[in-house]
Amino acid sequence: MIEARHLSKVYKARKGDRTAVDDISFSVGEGEFFSFLGPNGAGKTTTIQMMVALLKPTKGTITIDSLDVVASPHEVRQRIGIIFQDPSLDDRLTAWENLEFHGRLYGIDAESRRTRGNFLLEVLGLADRKDDLVRTFSGGMKRRLEIARGLLHAPRLLILDEPTLGLDPHSRRSVWEHIHRVRKEVGMTVFLTTHYLEEADSSDRVAIINGGKIVAEGTPDRLKKDLSSEMLTLETNTPEKVVTYLLESYPKLSGMIRKEEEIVSFPMPSGEALSPWDLLRALPFPIREASVRRPNLDDVFIHYTGSELKGQTSEKGVRP
Ligand SMILES: Nc1ncnc2c1ncn2[C@@H]1O[C@H](COP(=O)(O)OP(=O)(O)OP(=O)(O)O)[C@@H](O)[C@H]1O
Ligand SMILES: [Mg+2]
Incomplete structure (x- = not known):
């Protein structure tokens, strides 16, 4: 599903260049739950931005579902649902309107928007709040809505960049129960970054990145x-x-x-x-x-x- 080869990203900064991602290679299989762990500034979000064609690699290649990300950004984005590290919902709209907006942006037809939107709100425990303004949602509910929105166009790969950042333990657990539920109902590859390492414990494989380099990789058990x-x-x-x-x-x-x-x-x-x-x-x-x-x-x-x-x-x- 994901294949990164000798991927590097160098940011041009005023005081010289900064290598954020330094020649990393990894692959994630179809249906796998993969955790990408590392301290602040390790290069996780930068790697994700290259995966979703928001940033161009300085060197190396990355393919999603065998498609080169740089050559086919639109096809790649259709296959990816992403939950960004920074919240990105429109607070002034209702939950449903947020889904609608995203659905139209992705060119999903009205009938699919309706059926899939309702299905996802149900799975993520938000069906009874669909017409409420997002402004009135708790942090955990907002995160769940972002996940629903990220899945609206039926992506095969879900990317979660610190999906539970800033949530209390109860909301974190609830978000995870919903993610696992979605995985079971829809079946997809998950690429996760998190600083709550117990969240990565149930992943199939883990890679640890530090200073832009992958320093360890394997199953949590190994x-x-x-x-x-x-x-x-x-x-x-x-x-x-x-x-x-x-x-x-x-x-x-x-x-x-x-x-x-x-x-x-x-x-x-x-x-x-x-x-x-x-x-x-x-x-x-x-x-x-x-x-x-x-x-x-x-x-x-x-x-x-x-x-x-x-x-x-x-x-x-x-x-x-
Ligand atoms: N737009 C940018 N311009 C210059 N440097 C950047 C930019 N974005 C990130 N960096 C630098 O690249 C490095 C990696 O940042 P990145 O955001 O990928 O880390 P991260 O692993 O996601 O960290 P966190 O856990 O804090 O989210 C850091 O040194 C950061 O300061
Ligand atoms: Mg980050």
């Missing part, structure tokens, strides 16, 4: 397993000493230890016949509390992007 089988979290009065000790004893942990105030967490060093309890017993410092858990996508994300997240590491080998 990425977690590659990081470690277990994460250890310690609470201690002497976090600096614990970190120094860990780095001296297990050099492999360099760059993998996170310290937040008195909490130190890290993956169990790989390749050592060592249990968390052995490691704890060997620690020559008092530990107030310790817990072991499986890695999650947050751990994976921080592992691949952590040092860049705040610009630099605060201590050698330690992530802030």
Whole structure:
């Protein structure tokens, strides 16, 4: 469905050029749920803008459904529904009018606009609000309406650029329930960016982009397993000493230890016949509390992007 090859984007800025996307290649299969994760400024939105022909790649190619995006922007846009990072509804219109406007723009005939519009409002839980002004909608309802609108022309690919940004946990869950429902009813490829990593947990595949480069790719399960089988979290009065000790004893942990105030967490060093309890017993410092858990996508994300997240590491080998 999506095929990006050696894709790059360089923005011309007053103080020299800025490479926002740096020679990335990836592909997303038909029907796949693909998450594109990365810290602020990593290049996610820029990549999406190239996918939907709003920006021209500086180098490389991108095809959607085997169509070259640069050569056939209109055909490509017909195949894509996009929910932009910044809200783009008209507040002064009703939900239905927003759909109508979009439907006409895409040249959808009146009968399809009516049947599909009603169907999507139903699936997205907005049927009873269709004649209300969007101004009166909550953030979550607006997002759901944007999704309905993005799907009106029956695209095969839905692109969601931070669809739940700024929503409370309840609205976020509701938006996701609706996205999953739509996927089940309509069946389509989903390309997602989000900073709420648990939202990416159910995706088929994840790519992590950092500083314009793809730094990791795989199924959520694989990425977690590659990081470690277990994460250890310690609470201690002497976090600096614990970190120094860990780095001296297990050099492999360099760059993998996170310290937040008195909490130190890290993956169990790989390749050592060592249990968390052995490691704890060997620690020559008092530990107030310790817990072991499986890695999650947050751990994976921080592992691949952590040092860049705040610009630099605060201590050698330690992530802030
Ligand atoms: N129009 C532009 N002109 C110049 N530089 C830009 C422009 N748009 C984005 N950039 C720069 O390109 C880089 C990537 O930005 P992009 O918006 O793609 O990041 P992102 O991964 O979507 O971040 P976020 O998570 O904050 O949305 C950043 O350094 C940004 O400052
Ligand atoms: Mg963005």
